[in-house]
Amino acid sequence: MTTTAPALVDFDDVLARYEPTLGLEVHVELSTATKMFCGCPTDFGAEPNTQVCPTCLGLPGSLPVVNQAAVEAAIRIGLALNCSIAPWGRFARKNYFYPDMPKNFQTSQYDEPIAVNGWMDVQLEDGEVVRVGIERAHMEEDTGKSLHVGGADGRIHGAEYSLLDYNRAGVPLIEIVTKMIPDTGARAPEVARAYVTQLRDLIKSLGVSDVRMDQGSMRCDVNLSLSPTGSGVLGTRTETKNVNSLRSVERAVRFEMQRQAGVLDGGGSIVQETRHFEEQSGSTRPGRRKETSEDYRYFPEPDLVPIAPSAEWVEELRGTLPELPWEHRKRIQEAWGLSDEELRDLVNAGALELIEATVAEGAPAGEARSWWVAYLAQQANMRGVELADLPITPAQVARVIALVAAGDLNNKLARQVVDGVLAGEGEPDEVVEKRGLKVVSDDGALIAAVDEALAAQPDVVEKIKGGKVQAAGAIVGAVMKATKGQADAKRVRELIIERCS
Amino acid sequence: MPADSGPAVSGPDSRGPDSTGAISRDEVAHLARLARLAVTDDELDVFAGQLDVILGAVARVGEVAAEDIPPTSHAVPLQNVFRPDVRRPGLSQEQTLACAPAAEEGRFRVPRILGEEQ
Amino acid sequence: MSDLTRLTAAELATRIHTGDVSAVEAAQAHLDRIAEVDGEVHAFLHVGAEAALANAALVDEAIKAGTAPASPLAGVPLALKDVFTTVDMPTTCGSKMLEGWRPPYDATLTARLRAAGITIMGKTNMDEFAMGSSTEHSAYGPTRNPWDLSRIPGGSGGGSAAALAAFEAPLAIGTDTGGSIRQPAAVTGTVGVKPTYGGVSRYGLVACASSLDQGGPCARTVLDAALLHEVIAGHDPLDSTSIDAPVPAVVEAARIGAQGDLSGVRIGVVRELGGEGYQPGVRASFDAALRRLEKLGAEIVEVSCPHFEYGLAAYYLILPSEVSSNLARFDAMRYGLRVDKGASAEEVMAATREAGFGPEAKRRIILGTYALSSGYYDAYYGQAQKVRTLISRDFAAAFEQADVLVSPTAPTTAFPIGEKVDDPLAMYLNDLATIPTNLAGVAGMSVPSGLAEEDGLPVGLQVMAPALGEAVMYRVGAAFEAARDADEGGPLIARVPEVAK
Known part of the structure; x- marks a missing residue:
């Protein structure tokens, strides 16, 4: 772009003159054992091009076969989002050339998605509930990964050449698209973040994905448009990609609101385009303009037959849905007698599941909670990792608590035992043994x-x-x-x- | 696919199969670009003429009254063909890269990519 | 010429299995024959002498050890169309794009041939990516018709048909997307069968048009084709469109048919496939064939398939559409040709595809790209898919009145090389009678019906049967063949002139 971008408008000023309309597209990589259309593993972080076969490499002659577990996961996600499950649908080919896509078409449910027309009630910090409509959830396949060599920061611009790894190609993806979310006003950034957070929790509770935004197993595109307040005319939207954390979702919405308002205030018009979120600056930049408009030439995938889930199958899957995470939390809150604030702290610290798991291993709730939010939270903090990533399991914590209760350890010794476990010295009992930490009551x-x-x-x-x-x-x-x-x-x-x- | 697979034929530029002169040289050039074919000018001349004739012939499908007829995308009416979520042996990195025009660090090496990911 | 090359597959198999002749001798006799004539015929793109002899040696060992042969065709040489992947031989699909490509996997069909102990002699020539009716669109030069070396052997499977007619192999494999097995069979005086769509696995068959392609057996007799049919057919979990049902008992049907009684069989003559546009000698041969079938006790009825006349138009929209997508993967990134012209991946892709594809492939890619474009989709691809439905309905109605349908296989006998190569539409007309079966997914076969009076070249009779109705088709084909051979004092193929050198 040769012209300088108009200045950002102060957030409050944006709201004085414009109403934002949100739309969110979330891609979730399923944690099935194998890919969408072939029997290759989906493990993250394997050596390049070691989890591939003729099908996911798109070799001549290869053919896809649908992974039943992926279909079941898609249906369960659809049901959890209150969607209708399509009684019949086909995959389509989305044709475009890109080196990370081995067939130069993506196999995707295009206009016959497996789940349509649902909703999710999103709860904001202050307890307000916003109902977000779900347009559709559909199955598709992921692309490979390209590494750009020779440019700055491995970025595509200025690179001399690229290196391609197809381990990720063909990993099952579910794309979840919201309906337009109007009337959120100043809360648009918060609603976007809360929706993605809640969707993440929901999918995690279904056990179908590890939904790690940092590893790309959950990715979010933010659609945003502004319309002059009271005009009732929908503005032109931009689609911001590469939004890879919950915080970024919020920042991306906020930034686009401020940027678009600046353009509109200056008498300009918003270009319908794809933009990219820049993590460091918290801003968005336009993607490369295409010489010709894309025409994906969709047509039904002839190599795959239609999917027609029977009512019985759908009901069977409905029966496997777990308690919704927010309902579950409410129950826990009551059982443990937590205030809203205490519950929120536990959730935000990522401690709730860990405490529950510890309780499930026989520890009293109070002690379990105290260990995770105090000493262990401190340890996680010092190490700069998430609580869940500490090298100690709820079962191990429960064992330490049991040893204290039996009088075999006091609190000081117990902390030393935990230190030992975290240091990789083995199970709590082994640490007690090796370090000679048992209480002397002889x-x-x-x-x-x-x-x-x-x-x-x-x-x-x-x-x-x-x-x-x-x-x-x-x-x-x-x-x-x-x-x-x-x-x-x-x-x-x-x-x-x-x-x- | 159903009707929303693209904008309906409308406007001054659109040409349905009924019109004469089905395809122009420019259109063929555009299609070749879409299909990543660096065709020569001579080829464009030849193809434009040939495609015009072929399109004139295949446009006959438009003569069939088929409004209420469902389209057939698959010759055999199978549905719900799935495989269990079970791993199958794939190819080794060596096998995978054996046919690569260029490879580096276990990856396919390709010239720099201009476009953004979709 | 060794007598061994003149035997049918069934005769040769019997002699091998009784120890009268070794499989190695059989393979060597055919290798010698290939060395003798293939310089003129050019049926083969690759001859795998070493692997062929090694396979034959294994068969001989098993027989010596008293083990039952792996299949009724163990040790019999076969010519494989170069569109099926083979780990021990290149797979080029007649294209420069795949020159020298060694697939890392065997097609399911290839694996079944190997498991049956069949000796794969090599890979046969074909129109590039199976697009053509003359084998002139091979990047490696045309194949010549053994009946007249100045003429085409049909296409796209001209190599396989010519190999049979030149006694380079008693068995061959072809693929039929719009007639690529049957039309070459017709113009070379051999037998070719397009099985029901889904009857033979497409895994490892490099796709031309996925919803139309079907691999099938080629031979010099109906019984040989049936024997090969039973080896290659059957469900394959790697092909989603593969039918999970027992393979029709075609060998038994062929044996019953050869006894010469067709009483109770209703044979429908398709009014729309014949008459204008068909060479007089072809029409005469067809009329004679009808009289012969009637003499065998069959009831001849006339049926009408009013939408067949739109088959060619629908086919030349559906096929290029699928081709444009299927051939997108040939992009110089992962395998095959790379033309290093240009600095970017995009430029190298376009330069490679320009250099690697021949004119017919390019024409069809452009045509398909057009037919799938938004704005044209409904009028072209969408409408063609509806015509496809109507053609299937025509078949269904016709099969209410008749057990099998018949027509001439091709409108003309073999035409001179070069006559139609620059006139695509004239070339497409060769498929007029064979295309409807592909569109509907039903079965079809071509058996030699005689020689055209005006040019003395072979004419084929097409027999069509409902999906999985191959048994009655083989029965009719075998009955007709036996009667024709008896009336004419021997098989038609015996009258092929010796290849001039």
Whole structure:
């Protein structure tokens, strides 16, 4: 672009003059064992071109066969989004040339999607609920990955050549498209983020994808247009791609609102185009203009036969839907007696599932919660990782809690055990063993330490004998120090009283 | 596919199969670009003429009254053909790259890509 | 010429399995024959002598060890159309685009031939990507018709048909998208069968038009074709369009047919396939064939298929549309030709496709790109798909009145090389009678009906049957063949002149 872009408009000023209309397209990579149309693995991060076969490489003569698990996942996602499941539909070929697409067409359900016309109630921070309409959810295949060599930052511009890896080619994708979301006003960025967050939680609860935006298993395109307030005329929309985190969703909406308002205020018009979100600056930039308008020349995929889910099959799948994550949370909130704020903190910290899992392993809810939000959250923070990515399992945490409850560990020792687990020293019991962390409650060893401490502080002994039992604390402290914290403090106190009476 | 597969034939530029002179040289050039064929000028001349004749002949399908007839995309009426979500052995990296015009670091090496991903 | 090359596949198999002749001798005899005549005929693009002899040796070992032969055709040489992938031989599809390409996988059909112990002699010439009716559109030069070396052997499977007629192999494989098995069979005096769509796996068959392509057997006798049919047909989970049903008992049907009784069989003459546009000698041969069928006890009825006259038009919209998409993968990125002209992937793609495809491939790609374009889709591709429905309905109605339908296979006998190569429309007319079966997915075969009076060249009788109705088709074909051979004092193929060198 040769002309300089108009300045961004202050967000409040945007709202004074324009109404935003949102639309969100989310791509979710399914975590099926195999790809959409062939038996290749879908694992993330494998050596390049090692998870490929004639079909996903598009070799001459190869043919696709639909993965039943992908269809089931698509139907379950559709049902969870209150969609109707199409009784009959075909795949289509979307024809365009691009080197990361081995056949130079993408096999996708084009105008016969498996799920249509649903909705999801999205809850905002303050409890307000916005119903987002779902236009469709359809199945398609992912592309390969290109690595651009020779340009700055591996970007496509200025690259000398590209390297292609087709491990990702053919991984099943579900594309979920909302209807237009009008009337969100100032809350548009928040609604967008809340929708994507809630969709992520929903799909995670279905167990059909790991929905990792950072790894690209969930990707979001943001459609946004502005119309002059009260005009009732829908504005021209832009589609912003490459929005790869929840925070970016919010920022992208906000930025496009501000940018588009700037263009419109200056008397310009919005170009219907694809834009790219820039993570660092939080801005969007236009994609490369195409010489000719795209014409994808869709036609029904002759190599695949129609999918016609029977009512029985759909109902069977409906029966497998888990409790919705937000309903589940409500139940947990009541069971654990959490305030809205406490619940939100747990959810935001990504601790809820971990605590639940820990409880499921037999730990009391209070202790489980306290471990995850306090000591473990601290550890995650120090390591700069998500709570869920700490190298400790809910089962291990539950075991530590059980050891404390049995009196085998005190809190200080318990933290050392957790440190050991995090350091990869094995299961909690192994760490206790190896580090020799068990509480000393054997009287023989304790009596010697108690007597030694009493002998060193005759004045305190006098006080205790004189009835000032609280003075025993000083002796307890000395014993704990002498035993490096491994003594059972309760037993130590009992022994002190015994010896002084 | 159903009607929304593209804009309906309308406007001054559109030409249905009924019109004479089905295809122009420019149109053939545009189609060749879409199909990634760097055709020569001579070829364009030849193809434009030939395609015009062929299109004139195939436009006969328009003579059939078929408004209420469902289209056939598949010759045999099969449906719901699936495979179980079970892994099958694929190709090794070596096999995969054996036929590549160029390869580097386990990947296919291709000239720089101008367009954006779709 | 060795007598072994003059035997039918069934005769040769018997001699091999009884130990009278070794499979190695049979393979060697045909290799010698290929060396002797293929310089003139040019049926083969690649001869795999070593692998052929190795396979034959394995068959001989098994026979010596007293093991039952892997199939009734074990040890019999076969010529494979160069459109099926083979790991041990190049697969070029008659195109410069795939010159020297060694697929990393075997087609299902190839694997079945190997499992049956059939000796694959090599890969046969064809019109580029199976598009043509004369084999002149091969990038590797035309194949010549053994009946008259100045004439075409039909196409696209001219190589396979010519190999049979020149006694270079007793069995061959072809593919039939609009007549590419049957029309070459007709003009070379051999037998060719297009099975029901979905009857033979397309996995590893490099696609021309996916919804029309079907691999099938080629031979010099109906029984040989039936024997080969039973080897290659049957469900394949790697092909979604493969029919999961028992293979029709075509060998039994051919044996029954050869006994010469067709009483109770109703044979429908398609009014729209004949008359104007058909060479007088072709019409005369067809009329004689009808009289012969009647003499065998069949009831001849006339049927009308009013939409067949639109078959050619519908076909030349559907086929190029699918071709334009199927051939998009040949883009110089992953395999095949790369013309390093231009700095970008886009330029290299366009330059490679320009250099790698011949004129007929380009014409059809452009035509298909046009027919699928938005704005033209409904008028062309969409309307063609409706005509396809009407043609299927015509067949259904006709099969109410008749068990099989008959017509001349091709409107003319073999024409001189070069006569139609620059006139695409004239070339397309060769497929007039064969196209409807492909559009409807039903079965069709061509059996030699005689020689045209005016030029002494072979004419084919086309027999068509409903989906999976191959048994009655083979029965009629075999009965006709037996009667014709008896009346004429021997098989037609015996009258092919020795190849002039």
